[in-house]
Amino acid sequence: MGDRVRSALFANLTSRNVLQDANVLDAFAGTGALGLESLSRGAKFATFIERDPTAAKTIAENITTLKLQNRAKIIKTDVANWTKFAKEANYDIIFADPPYDNLQFSTVCKLAKYLRPNGLMILSYMSGETAPNPNGVVVVDKRSYGEASLVIYEKIRLSGSKPGALSAFWFREKFASFYSL
Secondary structure, three states: OOHHHHHHHHHHHHHHOOOOOOEEEEEOOOOOHHHHHHHHOOOOEEEEEOOOHHHHHHHHHHHHHOOOHHHEEEEOOOHHHHHHHOOOOOEEEEEEOOOOOOOOHHHHHHHHHHEEEEEEEEEEEEEOEOOOOOOOEEEEEEEEEOOEEEEEEEEOOOOOOOOOOOOHHHHHHHOHHHHOO
C-alpha cells in the first residue's frame, strides 16, 4: 500500500475513533507499516503475519527499534496456513493487504471470523477487481485511489443473536446513505 493510500486510510480510521486500545492483525504484513502505524496511533497490540523471512526480520528490527516488543508479535507463516491453526483471536481491526499479483480472496474471506463484533477489516486490492463479500460482515466504506482500492468491512450482530445485539432499525439507519444514492 502506497503512502497516499495509507495516509487516507488512517485519516478514515482516526475519524472513526477505532485505533485507541485496539487489538490489530496485520495480515500479509510485508513491511509491517499498517500494524506499526496502528501502534503509533494508540493501538494496544499488533500481530503481524508474514511468510517472507527477510520481511519478517525487518518487522522485528522495527519493533525493537521502536521499543514495541511488549505490544507486538510476529507470526512467520502465510495467512492461509495461519487460518488453519489460529484460535478465535477476536481482533478489533484486521488489515488485509495481499500482493496484487495473488489477491487470495478466499483466504481474505476467512479472516472475517477473527473480528470482534463491530470490528473492522480493511482490504486493499487492485482497482478493477471485484472485492469479495465475506460472511458475517457488511461493507461500510469503499474507495479507489488510482490503481489501489480499499474496502472497509464491519462485523455486526443481527438482532436476536445475543444480548446487546444490533437491531434491524440500527442497521437501516447506519446504512441509509447507501440506499438513498
